[in-house]
Amino acid sequence: MSQESLRAVLEVGYHLRGASVGGFYLFIYLFYCIFGFRVHVNNMQDCCIDLSKAMSQDGASQFQEVIRQELELSVKKELEKILTTASSHEFEHTKKDLDGFRKLFHRFLQEKGPSVDWGKIQRPPEDSIQPYEKIKARGLPDNISSVLNKLVVVKLNGGLGTSMGCKGPKSLIGVRNENTFLDLTVQQIEHLNKTYNTDVPLVLMNSFNTDEDTKKILQKYNHCRVKIYTFNQSRYPRINKESLLPVAKDVSYSGENTEAWYPPGHGDIYASFYNSGLLDTFIGEGKEYIFVSNIDNLGATVDLYILNHLMNPPNGKRCEFVMEVTNKTRADVKGGTLTQYEGKLRLVEIAQVPKAHVDEFKSVSKFKIFNTNNLWISLGAVKRLQEQNAIDMEIIVNAKTLDGGLNVIQLETAVGAAIKSFENSLGINVPRSRFLPVKTTSDLLLVMSNLYSLNAGSLTMSEKREFPTVPLVKLGSSFTKVQDYLRRFESIPDMLELDHLTVSGDVTFGKNVSLKGTVIIIANHGDRIDIPPGAVLENKIVSGNLRILDH
Numbered sequence: 001m002s003q004e005s006l007r008a009v010l011e012v013g014y015h016l017r018g019a020s021v022g023g024f025y026l027f028i029y030l031f032y033c034i035f036g037f038r039v040h041v042n043n044m045q046d047c048c049i050d051l052s053k054a055m056s057q058d059g060a061s062q063f064q065e066v067i068r069q070e071l072e073l074s075v076k077k078e079l080e081k082i083l084t085t086a087s088s089h090e091f092e093h094t095k096k097d098l099d100g101f102r103k104l105f106h107r108f109l110q111e112k113g114p115s116v117d118w119g120k121i122q123r124p125p126e127d128s129i130q131p132y133e134k135i136k137a138r139g140l141p142d143n144i145s146s147v148l149n150k151l152v153v154v155k156l157n158g159g160l161g162t163s164m165g166c167k168g169p170k171s172l173i174g175v176r177n178e179n180t181f182l183d184l185t186v187q188q189i190e191h192l193n194k195t196y197n198t199d200v201p202l203v204l205m206n207s208f209n210t211d212e213d214t215k216k217i218l219q220k221y222n223h224c225r226v227k228i229y230t231f232n233q234s235r236y237p238r239i240n241k242e243s244l245l246p247v248a249k250d251v252s253y254s255g256e257n258t259e260a261w262y263p264p265g266h267g268d269i270y271a272s273f274y275n276s277g278l279l280d281t282f283i284g285e286g287k288e289y290i291f292v293s294n295i296d297n298l299g300a301t302v303d304l305y306i307l308n309h310l311m312n313p314p315n316g317k318r319c320e321f322v323m324e325v326t327n328k329t330r331a332d333v334k335g336g337t338l339t340q341y342e343g344k345l346r347l348v349e350i351a352q353v354p355k356a357h358v359d360e361f362k363s364v365s366k367f368k369i370f371n372t373n374n375l376w377i378s379l380g381a382v383k384r385l386q387e388q389n390a391i392d393m394e395i396i397v398n399a400k401t402l403d404g405g406l407n408v409i410q411l412e413t414a415v416g417a418a419i420k421s422f423e424n425s426l427g428i429n430v431p432r433s434r435f436l437p438v439k440t441t442s443d444l445l446l447v448m449s450n451l452y453s454l455n456a457g458s459l460t461m462s463e464k465r466e467f468p469t470v471p472l473v474k475l476g477s478s479f480t481k482v483q484d485y486l487r488r489f490e491s492i493p494d495m496l497e498l499d500h501l502t503v504s505g506d507v508t509f510g511k512n513v514s515l516k517g518t519v520i521i522i523a524n525h526g527d528r529i530d531i532p533p534g535a536v537l538e539n540k541i542v543s544g545n546l547r548i549l550d551h
Contacts, residue, residue: 068109071244075105078246082237085250094235094251096275101236104264104411108395116348118357122340129325129338129369129427136305138314144304147311148198150288152379153302154273155185155295156415157214158207158233158263164441165481169210171295172217173482175438175447176454181295182214186221186228187457188301193225200302201227203278203290207263208235208253231276233268235261241399241407259402266294266373267393267413274386283379290382292375292415298447298459299436300374306428310376320381321422323347324374324430331472333362335370336416338427345425347371347416352394369427371416372435381422393417432470433461441485442473449495464496471495476504490533497538510535 079098086094141147161170171181179187189202206214211232218228235253237246238260248260269292273279282290289310293300310319323345325338336349353361361367385391393413400408419425436459438444446452451470452459461468479485490511495501497516505523510533517539523529527545531537 071109072102072106075239075245076102079237082246082248082251085252090251097234097236100234100268100271101264101411104236104395104413105239108397108411111395116341116346116352116354118354120341121348124338124340124345124427128340128345128425129429132305132428132430135309135428138305138309140304140308141312144308145196145198147308148192148196148200148302148304150286150311151200151302151307152203152282152287152290153185153189153200154203154205154269154290154292156266156269156292157182157204157210157295158266159296160209161482163439164444165483168213169206171204171210172213175298175444176452176459179454179457181298181438182217184298184454184457184459185295186224186226189226189457190224191456191458192302199227201229201282203229203231204295205266205269205272206230206232208232208261209263229278231272231278233263233266233272236264236410238262238400238402238408238410241409247402247406247408262410264410265396265412266415267417269415270382270386270391270418274383279379279383279386283383288379290377290379292373292377294373294437296439297372297374297435297437299434300372301434301458303430303434306376306430309428317424318378319376319424319426320378321419321425322376323416323419323425323427324372324376324434325369325427326372326430326432326435328364328368328370330364332370333364336414337361337367337370338419339367341420344420345427346420347414349394349396349414349417351396369429372430373416374430374434375416378422385418385421391418391421432468440475441479441482442475444482444485445473445475445489445492446470446495448492450492451495462496466497471498472500474502476507478506479503505529507531513537 079102083091083095083098155171157169157171159170160166161168161173164170164173166173171185174180176184185202189200192198192200204214211230215230218230221228237248239246246260248257250257253261289307291302291307306322306324310322313319323338328335328337334350336347339346339348341348348361350358350361382391393415394417396412396414398410398412400410402408436447438447447459451462451465453462461470475485479488488508490509491513493509494512494514497514498519500518500520501515502520502522504521505525506528507521507523508529509531512534513531514536516537519537519540519542521529521531521537521542523545524543529542529544529546531542531546
């Protein structure tokens with residue numbers, strides 16, 4: 001089989017592949033016929049599957065490699081066309097983004113199947129995951145202010161509020177006393193700087209979806225004692241699921257191109273932070289660590305005990321990467337977990353697990369902890385690894401369907417997956433209170449309630465709550481959008497003694513309602529339930545139709 005003959009078939013076949021999945025099966029059939037392979041299949045799909053059996057191992061490898069090369073060449077040409085549409089002021093930034101995408105796409109074509117060998121996964125050594133109580137027991141040094149001055153706080157601010165029915169950045173949603181996620185974050189850091197007379201800066205990693213709106217709102221913090229910086233994560237083109245070619249035709253992301261681009265996950269922080277120049281700036285100012293967390297995790301505050309452990313390690317050897325983990329509950333079974341893999345700590349996500357072992361991965365008894373995505377990372381180590389091109393993160397393939405019905409995929413990475421690239425990494429098993437994400441209005445109800453008290457931007461569980469655990473709250477689809485959720489509560493109920501709340505259907509709550517124990521409220525289709533003002537529901541199931549009308 002000559003290279004020239006193979007290329008000729010590939011040219012025809014590649015265009016067939018781009019036309020449809022069926023076209024690709026036709027291409028495989030042509031490949032069989034032209035090169036004389038015996039074909040005994042019932043349908044084209046079987047033909048595709050049997051190719052690897054019919055060909056010799058060397059021939060199959062050659063075939064796959066040429067396919068990859070042809071595809072990469074086609075993608076390169078498409079990216080070059082897109083780059084020609086960039087204006088002079090956006091050319092360099094766009095080129096860096098597209099170069100980054102090409103590297104990720106190259107890896108995507110090279111990698112196959114689950115990225116971990118299940119047989120190599122081991123429980124981490126005991127000393128590799130330290131209990132928070134042990135870290136805290138060391139106390140704090142007298143020079144804690146100088147330790148704090150080595151820190152930079154980075155919040156991941158690339159997400160929109162669309163899942164909660166809101167337009168614009170999620171960080172601008174009001175979560176407590178009309179304070180937004182961003183308000184609370186600024187208040188926390190300002191309190192640190194005032195209390196300890198320090199200069200801890202806040203850095204926001206925005207995406208092209210959130211950057212403009214975020215920068216507009218930052219003006220309100222000009223008089224706060226917090227220096228705020230921003231940088232943008234990369235902008236990568238979504239790719240057609242069938243042709244594997246970019247959907248975008250030019251660099252714009254408005255009009256027809258609105259859905260053609262995406263931010264490639266928070267694993268992009270290393271390259272984007274480096275490319276922004278902020279990494280070198282902070283190192284030049286004497287900063288040594290960044291504390292990275294999701295801006296919607298209201299439990300992710302600066303912890304002085306963890307920071308002191310980083311700066312003044314008991315064994316004299318500093319950690320380059322610390323991941324905060326916490327104990328799993330049945331609600332967290334899909335969360336990534338820390339394992340020992342080939343002699344290093346490694347974050348394993350459910351998408352990497354072979355199907356035969358998914359149930360084992362979800363086991364709370366075997367894998368007892370999960371990643372909170374609160375991370376403490378050495379700035380010097382990020383610079384070293386970035387310059388060596390040595391940060392290794394597994395690719396997450398995220399399938400989407402665009403509004404017009406086109407099936408696409410976007411290639412992403414996760415910031416915590418880089419833990420295996422750093423030296424002397426450590427996990428710290430922290431209290432559940434450091435993991436308080438607000439992903440839904442059910443979460444929002446919890447943080448708006450009297451379960452928590454607010455002080456200097458930080459939420460803490462009320463001392464009046466007898467149990468340290470958070471109630472399980474499930475609000476139905478009528479509450480999904482923040483606007484609808486707020487309309488259904490005249491005031492947030494008293495939930496200090498609540499264990500479990502389920503609400504489904506057309507339900508509203510009057511003022512000063514108290515919920516205790518297990519409360520289930522179900523309004524069937526066509527029914528409505530108005531919980532009257534001052535009602536006390538304790539271990540109650542409410543169903544049917546209950547209307548309260550003004551006289």
